[in-house]
Structure formats: structure tokens, C-alpha cells
Amino acid sequence: MTTPLELVRKKRTEAVGRIVSKGYLASARVYVGMATCEIAAGSKDVMAVFQKAMDEGLANVYLSQKGCAGRCNLEPTVEVIMTGKNPVKYGKVTPRRAEAIIERHIKNGQVIDEWVID
Amino acid sequence: MAAKYVITLCDGTKCINNGAHRVRAALDEQLRAHGLTDQVRINLSGCLGMCEKGPIMVVNPGYVIYGGLDESDVERIVTEHLVGGKLIGDLEVEQDHLYNRFYRIFGDVGFFGKQMRIALRNCGIINPENIDDYLSLRGYEALGKALTEMSPADIVAEVQRSGLRGRGGAGFPTGLKWKLTAAEKATPKYVICNADEGDPGAFMDRSAIEGDPHTVVEGMALGAYAVGAERGVVYIRAEYPLAIKRITKAIEDARAHGFLGERILGSDFNFDIEIRLGAGAFVCGEETALIHSIEGARGMPRPRPPYPSVQGLFGKPTLINNVETWANIPVIIMDGATWFSTVGTETSKGTKVFALAGKVVNTGLVEVPMGTTLREIIYDIGGGLPGGRKFKAVQTGGPSGGCLPERCLDTPIDYESLAKAGSIMGSGGMIVIDEDSCMVDIARFFLEFTQNESCGKCTPCREGTKRMLEILTRITEGKGRAGDIEKLQRLGETIKKASLCGLGQSAPNPVLSTIENFREEYEEHIEQGKCRAGACKALIRFEILQMCKGCGVCRKVCPVGAITGQAKHLHVIDQDKCVRCGLCFEKCKFDAIVKV
Incomplete structure (x- = not known):
């Protein structure tokens, strides 16, 4: 008989499979902070920019929301994780900055240092 | 389809000095040799804080951490782990702990470097609305472990041994509360999550639920199993709509996966959770008032004893804990009380979440080990006061707490030391005050x-x-x-x-x-009749000095028309009309307005 622990581990493997099948291994993963505080700071508009870009054909990107990591004064935050590169976390991201992040960072691999939280 | 992996290599200075780049090159080569390049994704991370064991490699899924690597180890990792699916015990540097100090919150080391995240381990990392994200980080594994290997008494003993104390503020030993509730014979029993966060400026519980609702659900299920309850209630403020939405979805998803409901994970344990909304009365954070509110009565406290562990919701034994307390439970069950109790001080184990606010550069949510000093939180994590302002006090514990002066800055934070210094731990509000505040x-x-x-x-x-x-x-x-x-x-x-x-x-x-x-x-x-900070309006006055150029800016910004004067002539403030808003003082370009 399957024990509860084995069952949970099986579910974990399935969950990882589902995440992977949704494109987790894309060359860029983008996380947009979407807690109440981040949304109040404007992250819904930022998310919309990324979503629109993907709808319009931006490929090989895994887009996800995340909760608040605690960086209140720098919200909205966006994390970009590119294969083989150091992950980058941007602060105070506006829709215009989001567009620039797509064009310069995601498409051309150029980190926009001045907006990076370090 | 072959298994797919994400490998994170530490790219910190010390790991590089110890040969991280050679390991990277060997890994690239091995992946090519085995034709795995497309199936393994490589990330670099900033310092993972395990320098003494570098070079460090984290293999996901699974959070397997390998350390002290050289080129020859890489081949084993690729053939045995990536291809064979077997972990290599002798290369693992650390137990696969649930807590993550840096994991995936890469970079931003100044802010996260001194933090240790147990309760908030997944906040800002996973998608809180996707149970798969939680499952992938060993979510509900603690529940599975408990139902497989542990009796309810084992769980109570483990929580007792961990030294965890209530994070809602008072610091009552959590394990003792569980033991008392478990010992009661009356049924049915209940568990409650107190998410009625009311301190002005505090948002720990909201962020925890919005960032990782499943950990609260899992913690409650473990508590229910331990004390023998079949029903749980999350009491949350109606003014937290997003948190309510996310915890509701988490409960539904958990039910769909069999983590809640009848015969959980094929065991004999039944448990389900419902949500009750609070109308936002501060007193309903008090447990007996909260219970009255759930029962539909007016939210007022009653004398204790009897405590809720004996007579709680509907007069039945009830286990009531705060959000942050619940969020610690899965970690204690997974990683063990022995490990948990190594974190913190003699009397206060584990970590504490604080909402850092006020006159500090980095306002935000921080989680630090007990025993961290106020100075470390304010200056190292918080970045000190903006614009070189002078520190005056730090207020901890919200409206139930106190203000501590500079000489208390080196107080290591735990329940006892804060009480001794004249404040309290409270639920975790922390407001930094500078010289401009009275x-x-x-x-x-x-x-x-x-x-x-x-x-x-x-x-x-x-x-x-x-x-x-x-x-x-x-x-x-x-x-x-x-x-x-x-x-x-x-x-x-x-x-x-x-x-x-x-x-x-x-x-x-x-x-x-x-x-x-x-x-x-x-x-x-x-x-x-003097207010040195100039904050008490009745005790201050604004006056225009002779040097006034008559530019008229103050006259234009004054909201009550208290300032009169002709262009290029000295202006005057009518003290009877003036409301001491200070706008003229802020706007004057010539520093011709003084606060006296």
C-alpha cells in the first residue's frame, strides 16, 4: 500500500512535471511580485506588459507571479532569471521599464544595471 | 522523457577561488558528453552563504546541495544523479533543510544576507496561487511524513522540543498549548488560525498568507492531527481581500489533492478548514474575543481560565495559533526539533518576522534568527536612517509595545530581553523613529x-x-x-x-x-511648553524673518490664507489663522521661515 509520504512525493514529482510542461525551463524566467503591496505600487500593469509581449510572440519565457519578498520601498519588483546568468532583481518597475527589460534584457541579454536592486 | 534538472552554481568570490569555474567547465563538458545539454538548465547564483564548503552546486528538483566539488566529482553527479536519478550522499553538504537562507532570492545580499527565512521560506519565491509550486518545494511532505511515521503524540512532543513560542506576541510555548489541547477528552475539537492582524503598520500575516498560503494550511492540518481536531477555522480580516482569495484557493486546491477532507492521503485522518472574516476590530486578535466573534457573538474577551485549550470554540477544546506560528510547523516536522532549536537564543528558538517601517532606508518585511540585535536589523538589513538622520528610538510591538532608545540597540531580540528593556516582541511591528518625532x-x-x-x-x-x-x-x-x-x-x-x-x-x-x-x-x-522635535503643533510657531525676499511662494502654498504681503516686500503670518501645517516652511527657497 502506498503510504501518505510516498503519495506526497509522487504528487511532487507530478507537480514538477506540470511546472516543466508549462515551460519552466525556458531560457528566461520572469517573476512579477503580486502581493497587495506590490499591486498597490502598480505591478498589475507591469504584469500586463509581460503578458502582452508573450501574447504577441515573445517566446521561450516562463512568466509567473510571486508573493511579497519584503522589499516594500522598491516595489513593484521583477526577477529575471536567464539560463547560465546570475539572476537579476529589478526594483520600482513601471510598465515603461518593463518594456525596456523585455527589449534589452530578455531579448538581448543586457542587464539594466541602474534599476537592479543590489 | 528523461528527467529534467535545474542546476544552480554558486558564483560567489570564495566559490570561484575554490574552483567554481573549473566545475562549471567540467559540468558543461559532461552534459555535452551525455547529450543532456537541452535537459539541464544552469543558473548562477550570488553567494549562497556556504563559503566554507564551496564550490557549491544546488540540483533541482529536490534541493540537493553538493559542496566541496572538484572536476572529478562532476562526472559522478552527471552519471549517478542526473542520469541515474540517485543522490550522492558523500557529496551532499547539508541536510535538505526546508528553510532557505538565500535560495532563489539571489543577489540583494545586503537586505537578505542577515535574514533567515523559515516562516517566509517561500514568500516571494513561489506562485502562491499554484499548488504545484508549493508541492515542488516539498510542500505537504511534512503532513505525509506525520501521517506515515508519527503518532499525534510524536508531533506534540516534536513541537514541544523545538521550543517554538507563539508568534502572535505573548510568546506562550506552542508545544505546551498543543499538549494541553491534545490531553482534553471532549470532542469535537477545533483548530483556529488567528489572522486578525491589527497593529497599525504591521503586515506580517498578510504577506505570509499572500506569499505562501499552503504552509498555513499544512501547519493547521498537522496541528489538527496532533490534537485530534477535524475542523479548522481561519479567522482573517475582511480588509485583506487578496489574502482571503489566496487562502481560499489554497484550501480548495488542497482539498482537490486530498490534503484536506476525509481520509487524508489514504489515512484515517479527517480534517477540513473554513474561513471566517473579521470586521476589523483590534480586540478580536485576542483569542477569547476572536472565538466569540466566530460564534457569532460580540467580539469581547472573557476572563481566562478556562483557556481555549479546555473551553474554546463552541465550548470545546480549541487550538489557536497565529499565522506565523502555523507557518513554522511544517519546517519543524520536516527538519526536526533538534535542528530548529539550534536557531535562536536560550529561551526563544527559531526566527521572527518583523515589518520594518518608519525612518529607515529599506522598509520591508524581514525574518531574522532570534538573538539578532536591533542594531543589525536597523542598520545592516534596514540600511540605517535616510539622509544621515539621527536615530532616536525604535518602537517594537505596535500599540502594545514600547519605545527603546539608542542604548538598547545592542539588545539581542528575544521575548525576554525585549521585555526586560521595557518593550515586547509583539506580533512584529518595528518602527524606527528619528529626531523629528516627538x-x-x-x-x-x-x-x-x-x-x-x-x-x-x-x-x-x-x-x-x-x-x-x-x-x-x-x-x-x-x-x-x-x-x-x-x-x-x-x-x-x-x-x-x-x-x-x-x-x-x-x-x-x-x-x-x-x-x-x-x-x-x-x-x-x-x-x-516646548516640543524639541517640533511635532506638537500647539507648541510651535512659524515666523518669517526680515531676510524675506517677498517672492510670494509661501503666500501661494498656504492652505488657509494666513500669509499676507506684497511682492518683493516682507510677508507676515497671521498666527491666529495659521494651522501649523509647515508647508511654507518646506517651500521657502531662502530659508527665511523658521520654526520656533
């Missing part, structure tokens, strides 16, 4: 809050806070009298002793602690 005014602000929120049931709290507020208000208006300080102290001590619940028992703390630590400010207000 301590009397701050005490008045907090007392006004508790006075408003007093439920009115007991006289000391209802009448006492009202009288204290009257005295404080008159002091800030420059009408203080000799003996007021002593009167405040006497009233405060009485209210603390005689009030029915925690609200009244702690309400005088902001006043008493500011009198203790900043008595001279009270004396100046009363004796000289």
Missing part, C-alpha cells in the same frame, strides 16, 4: 489607537485609557500640569494590572516606556 506625540498616537479599539467591557481599560489619553493630549497641547507624569504612571500601572485582556494589559506600554526612556521630553512639554 515621543509624547507617539505615545499619544498609540494610546489613541488602543483607546478607540478598547471594547469597553472592563473599566480599567475603558475608563483608564480615556483618562490617560486626555492627559497626553493636554501635554501635547502645552497645557500639561505638574504631576501629570506621575498620574500617567499610576494610571498605566493600574490598567496593566487590572484589565481583563491583553489589549488593556499592554495598552499603557507605549506611554510608560517613553516616560522611562524619554522623560525629559515630557518635562519640557509640561514645564517649558
Whole structure:
């Protein structure tokens, strides 16, 4: 008989499979902070920019929301994780900055240092 | 399809010095040799904080951490782990702990470097609305482990051994509470999650639920299993709509996966959770008032004992814990009490979440091991005060806490040391105060809050806070009298002793602690009618100096038309009309307006 622990581990493997099948291994993963505080700071508009870009054909990107990591004064935050590169976390991201992040960072691999939280 | 992996290599200086780049090259080569390049994704991370064991490699899924690597180890990792699916025990550097100190919150080391995230381990990392994200990080594994290997008594013993104490503020030993509830014979029993966060400026519980709702669900299920309850309630403020949405979805998803409901994971354990919304009364954070509110009665406390562990919801044994307390439980079950109790101080184990706010560069949510000093939180994590302002005090514990002066900055944070210094841990509000704030005014602000929120049931709290507020208000208006300080102290001590619940028992703390630590400010207000911070409006005046150029900016910004004067001539402020908003003072380009 399957024990509860084995069952949970099986579910974990399935969950990882589902995440992977949704494109987790894309060359860029983008996380947009979407807690109440981040949304109040404007992250819904930022998310919309990324979503629109993907709808319009931006490929090989895994887009996800995340909760608040605690960086209140720098919200909205966006994390970009590119294969083989150091992950980058941007602060105070506006829709215009989001567009620039797509064009310069995601498409051309150029980190926009001045907006990076370090 | 072959298994797919994400490998994170530490790219910190020390790992590089120890050969991280050679490991990277070997890994690339091995992946190519095995034709795995497309199936393994490589990330680099900033320092993972395990320098002494570098070079470090983290293999996901699974959070397997390998360390002390050289090129020859890489081949084993690729053939045995990536291809063969077997972990390589002798290369693993650490147990696969649930907590993550840096994991995936890469970079931003200044802010996260001194933090240790247990309760918030997944916040800002996973998608809180996707149960798969939680599952992929070993979510619900603690529940599976408990139902497979542990008896309810084992769980209680484990929580007791961990030394975890209630994170809602009072710090009651969690394990003891569980033991008392488990020992009760009456049924049915209940578990409750207290998410009625009410301190002004505090948002720990909201962020925890919004960032990782499943950990609360899992913690509650473990608690229910331990004490023998089949029903749980999350009591959450109606003013947290996103948190409500996410915890509701989490409960539904958990039910769909068989983590809640009947015969959980094929065991004999049944448990389900419902949500009750609070209308936002501060007193409903007090456990007996909260229980009354769930029952549909007016949210008022009652004398204890009997404690909720004996007579709680609907008169039945009830286990009630705060959000942050619940969020710690899965970690304790997964990683063990022995490990958990290595974190923290002698009397306070684990970590504490704080909402850092006020005059500090990095405002935000921080989680630090107990024993971290206030100075480390404010200066190392918080980045100090902006613009080189001078530190005056730090307020901890919200309206139930106190203000600590500079000499207390090196206090290591735990329940006892904060109490000894004259404040409390509280639920985790932490407000940094600079020289521009008046301590009397701050005490008045907090007392006004508790006075408003007093439920009115007991006289000391209802009448006492009202009288204290009257005295404080008159002091800030420059009408203080000799003996007021002593009167405040006497009233405060009485209210603390005689009030029915925690609200009244702690309400005088902001006043008493500011009198203790900043008595001279009270004396100046009363004796000289002076507010050194210039914050008490009745005690300040704005005046325009002779050097006024007559530019007219002040006249234009004044919202009440109190400033008159012709262009290029000296302007004057009509003190009777002036509301002391300070706009003219801020806008004057010539520093010709002074605050006296």
C-alpha cells in the first residue's frame, strides 16, 4: 500500500512535471511580485506588459507571479532569471521599464544595471 | 522523457577561488558528453552563504546541495544523479533543510544576507496561487511524513522540543498549548488560525498568507492531527481581500489533492478548514474575543481560565495559533526539533518576522534568527536612517509595545530581553523613529489607537485609557500640569494590572516606556511648553524673518490664507489663522521661515 509520504512525493514529482510542461525551463524566467503591496505600487500593469509581449510572440519565457519578498520601498519588483546568468532583481518597475527589460534584457541579454536592486 | 534538472552554481568570490569555474567547465563538458545539454538548465547564483564548503552546486528538483566539488566529482553527479536519478550522499553538504537562507532570492545580499527565512521560506519565491509550486518545494511532505511515521503524540512532543513560542506576541510555548489541547477528552475539537492582524503598520500575516498560503494550511492540518481536531477555522480580516482569495484557493486546491477532507492521503485522518472574516476590530486578535466573534457573538474577551485549550470554540477544546506560528510547523516536522532549536537564543528558538517601517532606508518585511540585535536589523538589513538622520528610538510591538532608545540597540531580540528593556516582541511591528518625532506625540498616537479599539467591557481599560489619553493630549497641547507624569504612571500601572485582556494589559506600554526612556521630553512639554522635535503643533510657531525676499511662494502654498504681503516686500503670518501645517516652511527657497 502506498503510504501518505510516498503519495506526497509522487504528487511532487507530478507537480514538477506540470511546472516543466508549462515551460519552466525556458531560457528566461520572469517573476512579477503580486502581493497587495506590490499591486498597490502598480505591478498589475507591469504584469500586463509581460503578458502582452508573450501574447504577441515573445517566446521561450516562463512568466509567473510571486508573493511579497519584503522589499516594500522598491516595489513593484521583477526577477529575471536567464539560463547560465546570475539572476537579476529589478526594483520600482513601471510598465515603461518593463518594456525596456523585455527589449534589452530578455531579448538581448543586457542587464539594466541602474534599476537592479543590489 | 528523461528527467529534467535545474542546476544552480554558486558564483560567489570564495566559490570561484575554490574552483567554481573549473566545475562549471567540467559540468558543461559532461552534459555535452551525455547529450543532456537541452535537459539541464544552469543558473548562477550570488553567494549562497556556504563559503566554507564551496564550490557549491544546488540540483533541482529536490534541493540537493553538493559542496566541496572538484572536476572529478562532476562526472559522478552527471552519471549517478542526473542520469541515474540517485543522490550522492558523500557529496551532499547539508541536510535538505526546508528553510532557505538565500535560495532563489539571489543577489540583494545586503537586505537578505542577515535574514533567515523559515516562516517566509517561500514568500516571494513561489506562485502562491499554484499548488504545484508549493508541492515542488516539498510542500505537504511534512503532513505525509506525520501521517506515515508519527503518532499525534510524536508531533506534540516534536513541537514541544523545538521550543517554538507563539508568534502572535505573548510568546506562550506552542508545544505546551498543543499538549494541553491534545490531553482534553471532549470532542469535537477545533483548530483556529488567528489572522486578525491589527497593529497599525504591521503586515506580517498578510504577506505570509499572500506569499505562501499552503504552509498555513499544512501547519493547521498537522496541528489538527496532533490534537485530534477535524475542523479548522481561519479567522482573517475582511480588509485583506487578496489574502482571503489566496487562502481560499489554497484550501480548495488542497482539498482537490486530498490534503484536506476525509481520509487524508489514504489515512484515517479527517480534517477540513473554513474561513471566517473579521470586521476589523483590534480586540478580536485576542483569542477569547476572536472565538466569540466566530460564534457569532460580540467580539469581547472573557476572563481566562478556562483557556481555549479546555473551553474554546463552541465550548470545546480549541487550538489557536497565529499565522506565523502555523507557518513554522511544517519546517519543524520536516527538519526536526533538534535542528530548529539550534536557531535562536536560550529561551526563544527559531526566527521572527518583523515589518520594518518608519525612518529607515529599506522598509520591508524581514525574518531574522532570534538573538539578532536591533542594531543589525536597523542598520545592516534596514540600511540605517535616510539622509544621515539621527536615530532616536525604535518602537517594537505596535500599540502594545514600547519605545527603546539608542542604548538598547545592542539588545539581542528575544521575548525576554525585549521585555526586560521595557518593550515586547509583539506580533512584529518595528518602527524606527528619528529626531523629528516627538515621543509624547507617539505615545499619544498609540494610546489613541488602543483607546478607540478598547471594547469597553472592563473599566480599567475603558475608563483608564480615556483618562490617560486626555492627559497626553493636554501635554501635547502645552497645557500639561505638574504631576501629570506621575498620574500617567499610576494610571498605566493600574490598567496593566487590572484589565481583563491583553489589549488593556499592554495598552499603557507605549506611554510608560517613553516616560522611562524619554522623560525629559515630557518635562519640557509640561514645564517649558516646548516640543524639541517640533511635532506638537500647539507648541510651535512659524515666523518669517526680515531676510524675506517677498517672492510670494509661501503666500501661494498656504492652505488657509494666513500669509499676507506684497511682492518683493516682507510677508507676515497671521498666527491666529495659521494651522501649523509647515508647508511654507518646506517651500521657502531662502530659508527665511523658521520654526520656533
